[in-house]
Amino acid sequence: MRRLAANQAVQEAKTAVEDQTPSQKNWLSAALQTLQEPSKNIWYAVRIPLIAIILALLVGAVILALSGADPIVAYQALFRGAFGSARYIQRTLEKATPLIFAGLAVAFGFKAGIFNIGAQGQLLMGALTAGFVGFAVKGLPPAIHIPLALVSGAVAGALFGAIPGALRAYSGAHEVITTIMLNYVAINITDYLSDGPLKDTSPGNIVARLPLIEPSAKIPLLGPVPVGFIIALVVAGLIAYVLERTTFGFEINSVGLNPHASTYAGMKTKLLIVSALVVSGLLAGVGGAVETQGVVGRFQPGFNTGLGFDGLTVALLGRNNPFGVILAALLLGAMRGGANLMQFDAKVSANIIDVIQGLMLLFVTADVLIRTVFRLRKDKTSEISLTTSWGGK
Amino acid sequence: MSAITQTAENNNRGKNKNWGTWGLAALITAVIIFAYFQNPNVTEAVLAATVRYSIPLILGALCGIYCERAGIVNVGIEGQMLMAAFLAYMVNVWTGNLLLALIVGVLTGAVIGLFLAFLSVSVKLNQIIGGTVINILATGITGFFYVVGSTTQGKLGPIVLGPLASLPIIGRALFSNAPITYMAFILVAVSQVVFFHTRWGLRTRAVGEHPRAADTLGINVFRTRYVSTIIGGALAGLAGAFLTLEGVGSFERGMTNGRGFIALAVMIFGKWNPIGAMLAALLFGFANALQTQLQFMGVNVAHQFIGMIPYVLTIVVVSGFIGRSRPPAAEGTPYEKE
Numbered sequence: 206m207r208r209l210a211a212n213q214a215v216q217e218a219k220t221a222v223e224d225q226t227p228s229q230k231n232w233l234s235a236a237l238q239t240l241q242e243p244s245k246n247i248w249y250a251v252r253i254p255l256i257a258i259i260l261a262l263l264v265g266a267v268i269l270a271l272s273g274a275d276p277i278v279a280y281q282a283l284f285r286g287a288f289g290s291a292r293y294i295q296r297t298l299e300k301a302t303p304l305i306f307a308g309l310a311v312a313f314g315f316k317a318g319i320f321n322i323g324a325q326g327q328l329l330m331g332a333l334t335a336g337f338v339g340f341a342v343k344g345l346p347p348a349i350h351i352p353l354a355l356v357s358g359a360v361a362g363a364l365f366g367a368i369p370g371a372l373r374a375y376s377g378a379h380e381v382i383t384t385i386m387l388n389y390v391a392i393n394i395t396d397y398l399s400d401g402p403l404k405d406t407s408p409g410n411i412v413a414r415l416p417l418i419e420p421s422a423k424i425p426l427l428g429p430v431p432v433g434f435i436i437a438l439v440v441a442g443l444i445a446y447v448l449e450r451t452t453f454g455f456e457i458n459s460v461g462l463n464p465h466a467s468t469y470a471g472m473k474t475k476l477l478i479v480s481a482l483v484v485s486g487l488l489a490g491v492g493g494a495v496e497t498q499g500v501v502g503r504f505q506p507g508f509n510t511g512l513g514f515d516g517l518t519v520a521l522l523g524r525n526n527p528f529g530v531i532l533a534a535l536l537l538g539a540m541r542g543g544a545n546l547m548q549f550d551a552k553v554s555a556n557i558i559d560v561i562q563g564l565m566l567l568f569v570t571a572d573v574l575i576r577t578v579f580r581l582r583k584d585k586t587s588e589i590s591l592t593t594s595w596g597g598k
Numbered sequence: 599m600s601a602i603t604q605t606a607e608n609n610n611r612g613k614n615k616n617w618g619t620w621g622l623a624a625l626i627t628a629v630i631i632f633a634y635f636q637n638p639n640v641t642e643a644v645l646a647a648t649v650r651y652s653i654p655l656i657l658g659a660l661c662g663i664y665c666e667r668a669g670i671v672n673v674g675i676e677g678q679m680l681m682a683a684f685l686a687y688m689v690n691v692w693t694g695n696l697l698l699a700l701i702v703g704v705l706t707g708a709v710i711g712l713f714l715a716f717l718s719v720s721v722k723l724n725q726i727i728g729g730t731v732i733n734i735l736a737t738g739i740t741g742f743f744y745v746v747g748s749t750t751q752g753k754l755g756p757i758v759l760g761p762l763a764s765l766p767i768i769g770r771a772l773f774s775n776a777p778i779t780y781m782a783f784i785l786v787a788v789s790q791v792v793f794f795h796t797r798w799g800l801r802t803r804a805v806g807e808h809p810r811a812a813d814t815l816g817i818n819v820f821r822t823r824y825v826s827t828i829i830g831g832a833l834a835g836l837a838g839a840f841l842t843l844e845g846v847g848s849f850e851r852g853m854t855n856g857r858g859f860i861a862l863a864v865m866i867f868g869k870w871n872p873i874g875a876m877l878a879a880l881l882f883g884f885a886n887a888l889q890t891q892l893q894f895m896g897v898n899v900a901h902q903f904i905g906m907i908p909y910v911l912t913i914v915v916v917s918g919f920i921g922r923s924r925p926p927a928a929e930g931t932p933y934e935k936e
Contacts (some may be wrong), residue, residue: 244778268739268742272742272743320726338881362744372913372917378913378916378919379866379916381862381866382862382863382866382867382912382913382916383913383916383917384860385856385860385862385863386863386909386912386913387908387909387913388856389856389905389906389909390906390909390910390913393903393905393906393909394904394906396902397900397902397903400902401900431865437918440673474607475657513766517730518730518734521727521730538775554741554742556737556738556739556741557738557742558738559734559735559737559738559741559742560735560742561738562734562738563731563733563734563735563737563738564735566727566730566731566734567717567731568729569734570723570724570731571717571721571723571728573722573723574721
């Protein structure tokens with residue numbers, strides 16, 4: 206039944222697409238095609254992740270029960286904390302927003318065969334720069350100030366991503382080493398600036414942090430929906446378009462699949478590797494900027510910890526597909542958002558979220574396990590291109 | 599097999615041409631000797647801190663070498679270390695038996711290694727994902743079950759190796775350490791011999807370079823990969839046990855603090871060779887010890903800049919001195935029997 210309904214939905218969406226003007230049609234059908242291309246059927250695309258999520262929650266429940274908590278009470282609190290009211294939904298979306306950007310950043314790297322562990326550092330640089338532009342530039346209308354801060358965050362992230370990109374392309378230093386190291390460099394830079402030259406000097410403040418950003422730089426809400434989340438959706442669509450429908454996207458994909466063949470085919474492989482990391486860093490940087498301008502309201506060290514690494518999970522859970530990234534980020538955002546209430550109501554440590562998140566990732570990617578148990582046929586969605594080695598073969 | 603000869607050539611080329619590395623080693627030695635004549639106590643303290651800091655990196659990098667030489671990428675070293683550190687600590691809290699705690703730590707690492715081998719060899723899961731899963735689960739499980747406020751009766755104490763320990767400059771740093779530190783250095787030597795001078799090592803490297811050829815010659819690729827990954831896991835477990843039983847003496851959430859990832863960098867830095875990795879780890883440890891010491895002496899630079907030194911140094915060295923380092927050829931790809 207569900208398969209039928211899903212099929213019908215796709216058909217209806219297709220007809221709707223055909224009614225659009227040509228330019229809209231192009232974009233929408235590209236999006237739709239990405240959604241259904243590998244399998245021709247939405248149910249085929251979502252059944253493995255769905256089973257994986259349910260399995261992960263079940264194993265999580267066993268661990269909760271073992272530790273003496275009531276899993277049902279805990280999960281109810283988790284769900285209410287994520288979706289129970291407009292305020293909670295807003296928090297879920299707020300949590301999901303930087304995860305979409307970080308997930309897109311990592312996924313874009315993967316497409317080019319680059320393992321960007323440095324999303325964390327690029328995100329920090331973006332968050333810091335947006336925080337600086339947010340408070341240091343005064344007297345601008347929001348229509349200019351908001352995008353200005355966002356763009357400067359993006360540029361900072363892109364520049365910070367360009368470093369490992371250039372090193373990889375022109376000196377052969379592997380991006381896994383350089384991005385790990387640059388993460389620590391970013392932590393030190395941001396710590397220094399927020400405890401030194403840019404420190405919040407308001408009376409009584411002893412914490413290392415930047416001053417509050419101007420109200421004109423703050424990203425507003427649309428009802429319960431943070432505008433940052435809408436920007437994230439648009440950017441995800443844009444990335445899907447770039448990857449699926451442009452020459453640049455094609456070249457990125459082919460460098461990821463086989464850099465030697467791409468060089469042989471006349472592509473500028475080195476430049477493509479640099480630009481892949483620049484785009485990746487740019488996305489992470491915007492993620493940090495949105496977090497600063499939309500949620501925290503200033504840059505403060507320690508407020509963005511782990512987002513970059515969660516981005517890795519999001520990219521893998523979302524199977525490296527921009528729309529998958531959105532869904533995965535929403536799921537993780539809901540769990541991270543709901544965790545507060547769960548901790549408060551059910552007295553359960555929020556670390557259980559990490560356990561469930563790890564299990565989801567395991568079950569969704571090790572889909573052979575699920576296929577064997579549930580006797581499902583193999584489909585092409587299980588094949589994702591990732592970097593396979595440090596060597597960048 | 600040509601791939602293997604090629605590796606040997608690469609290694610030899612590295613040895614002959616790597617003036618940068620030799621220059622750096624000579625420079626550091628000169629600085630240490632100079633510093634020793636200026637202030638022997640501080641110099642010895644810095645060297646001891648260097649060793650202390652590098653031990654988990656050495657063991658973690660050895661873990662990586664065992665896995666990757668057999669063709670398994672292990673990005674889960676961080677998680678293996680963290681879980682082992684946690685369980686070794688808990689056993690120490692419950693029983694107070696340090697030997698038992700050490701064994702549990704090593705076994706924890708080995709079991710996670712078995713899990714990684716199962717995922718990568720049998721399930722044919724992408725190995726980077728497998729490692730990431732291990733990292734996330736380890737963070738979650740240790741964070742979930744750790745209760746603040748538990749105490750232990752003690753940690754592994756130093757064994758002073760008689761007159762060796764009173765040698766100038768290196769005596770205190772090398773010959774008055776606790777057991778795991780000695781074990782780490784012995785394991786480096788043993789691994790170097792095992793990998794490059796035994797049949798087992800040659801076979802393991804063959805599996806990492808060209809599993810099809812190895813298979814044709816009758817080497818059991820699957821078993822080799824399982825065994826190597828489990829040994830690697832045990833080494834990462836030892837690194838974790840070092841943190842809670844010897845280095846710090848207690849556990850805290852996320853205490854590995856990226857050491858597993860730095861161990862990966864150290865492994866690549868050391869070109870997948872045990873001794874190379876050890877030297878890289880010592881260099882990293884030295885930069886860190888120096889940083890702490892400069893901070894302690896109140897050098898008038900913001901401490902964050904000094905804190906950056908080891909990381910920037912690694913980037914500079916990796917991009918300048920080493921250039922393109924080449925991993926085992928078949929790494930990261932599951933082997934399919936025909």
